[in-house]
Amino acid sequence: MKTPLAWKNLTHNKVRTAVALAGVGFAVILIFMQMGFKGAVRKTATQIYDALDFDLMLRSPSYLHLTEPRSFPRERVYQAASLPLIASAQPFYLGLSEWQAPPPPNAPPDQFTGDWRGIITIGVDPHDPPFRPADLREKSALLTDPRFVLIDNKSKADFGPQNGKRFGPADIGVETALGGGRVRIVGVVSLGTGLAANGACIGNYAGFAQACPWQPLDEINFGLLKLQPGVDPNEAQAEVQRLIAPMVSPQTLAPDASATPADVEVLTRAEVNAREEYRWVVQTPLGKIFNLGVWVALFVGVAIVYQVLSTDIANMMGEYATLKAMGYPNTYLARVVLQQSMLLALVGYIPSIIISWGLYMFVGAQSGLPMVMTWQIAATVLVLAVIMCVLSGMAALRKLFQADPADLF
Numbered sequence: 354m355k356t357p358l359a360w361k362n363l364t365h366n367k368v369r370t371a372v373a374l375a376g377v378g379f380a381v382i383l384i385f386m387q388m389g390f391k392g393a394v395r396k397t398a399t400q401i402y403d404a405l406d407f408d409l410m411l412r413s414p415s416y417l418h419l420t421e422p423r424s425f426p427r428e429r430v431y432q433a434a435s436l437p438l439i440a441s442a443q444p445f446y447l448g449l450s451e452w453q454a455p456p457p458p459n460a461p462p463d464q465f466t467g468d469w470r471g472i473i474t475i476g477v478d479p480h481d482p483p484f485r486p487a488d489l490r491e492k493s494a495l496l497t498d499p500r501f502v503l504i505d506n507k508s509k510a511d512f513g514p515q516n517g518k519r520f521g522p523a524d525i526g527v528e529t530a531l532g533g534g535r536v537r538i539v540g541v542v543s544l545g546t547g548l549a550a551n552g553a554c555i556g557n558y559a560g561f562a563q564a565c566p567w568q569p570l571d572e573i574n575f576g577l578l579k580l581q582p583g584v585d586p587n588e589a590q591a592e593v594q595r596l597i598a599p600m601v602s603p604q605t606l607a608p609d610a611s612a613t614p615a616d617v618e619v620l621t622r623a624e625v626n627a628r629e630e631y632r633w634v635v636q637t638p639l640g641k642i643f644n645l646g647v648w649v650a651l652f653v654g655v656a657i658v659y660q661v662l663s664t665d666i667a668n669m670m671g672e673y674a675t676l677k678a679m680g681y682p683n684t685y686l687a688r689v690v691l692q693q694s695m696l697l698a699l700v701g702y703i704p705s706i707i708i709s710w711g712l713y714m715f716v717g718a719q720s721g722l723p724m725v726m727t728w729q730i731a732a733t734v735l736v737l738a739v740i741m742c743v744l745s746g747m748a749a750l751r752k753l754f755q756a757d758p759a760d761l762f
Contacts, residue, residue, distance in 0.1 A: 359692035363693060369661065369664070376654070377738070378705045381706075382712070383649075383653065383654075386712060386716075393722040395630050398634070400545030401447075404545070405445070405577060408584075408622060411618070411619055413617065416618075419548075429576060430443065439578055441481075441578070442579070444576060448565040448574065449471050449549075451530075451532060453530040471550055476555075479494050492542055498560075501557070504520050504552075504553075505542060505545070524541060525540065578593065654742070662693065663749045690746050698739045698741065705738075713725065
């Protein structure tokens with residue numbers, strides 16, 4: 354029976370091994386947190402789109418991001434609805450307005466002036482709300498008056514919840530100012546605010562027009578299309594593009610269906626999410642910062658594990674030289690060190706994922722970020738932890754190869 358030499362090396366000096374595992378765990382937790390923040394950015398970027406019920410989306414080609422979507426003629430939605438493969442089509446309004454924090458319960462009447470905050474304002478049809486979650490659909494039916502709004506419970510405390518922390522049932526019936534008019538909160542929903550604002554509210558079309566008077570209702574921000582059952586989204590996208598988005602080609606001066614539309618583009622749900630994620634994760638500093646954080650954590654981990662392994666090799670140089678004198682080649686000794694480094698990675702990973710899961714829960718509860726421990730993150734960090742420790746072991750091999758049996762005499 355072979356002796357598990359790598360495991361024996363780790364258990365021989367428990368204090369040194371505990372220090373090594375603490376260093377590995379620290380680096381792994383750093384990687385977990387950076388990837389968790391990056392995942393939260395990715396999920397936050399699309400959470401409003403994820404709540405919408407559509408197969409194809411119409412939007413302006415000059416679209417920048419969710420809160421700067423630009424606009425296009427509403428008639429494009431009705432043109433798309435004329436196709437047999439379209440089951441339903443409706444306009445969707447979204448813009449930034451100004452919300453005044455309502456007075457707290459103990460404020461004297463007419464003696465409180467709340468701060469103004471930029472808020473995402475959404476306009477929907479209360480008779481046919483375009484949402485997936487049943488709660489959003491049910492509460493949207495309450496928007497029977499332009500003065501009625503639903504407030505997102507993920508809006509930050511700066512927007513003035515009555516308990517000072519989070520919007521809830523106590524805020525129903527509270528009145529405040531939105532844009533240039535007065536509104537009343539008639540319901541609290543869970544939607545998500547995206548990355549460009551800290552609060553969101555929903556009203557009907559007329560309420561949106563009052564909150565964002567600079568945008569006429571015949572200019573919309575999005576068109577949401579639902580397809581008939583069994584229709585392929587990519588084929589439908591091409592059909593809608595040909596119908597409502599031809600433009601004059603500079604070369605032929607004739608309609609060119611493959612050209613970019615003049616005032617509208619047609620996207621599938623997958624394309625909408627992919628472009629929004631690319632915008633926030635790749636084009637803005639947010640994603641780059643968290644990617645850099647992963648590399649920094651890897652560097653820290655490599656340095657820590659290298660110091661531990663090199664110190665361990667130096668302290669056991671005589672034992673390694675003895676093994677060489679007994680005829681064990683360098684390849685065997687290198688395999689022992691690399692196995693030792695992989696054991697450090699695997700043993701250090703287990704408590705790290707448990708601690709990181711708890712940190713995800715804590716940070717998510719405190720900040721409102723959707724920090725979710727997915728299997729993709731867990732698997733990626735495991736691979737990175739093994740690579741980190743193996744690189745450290747390979748760097749420490751140079752000291753191992755210096756072991757000389759002649760030094761024993």
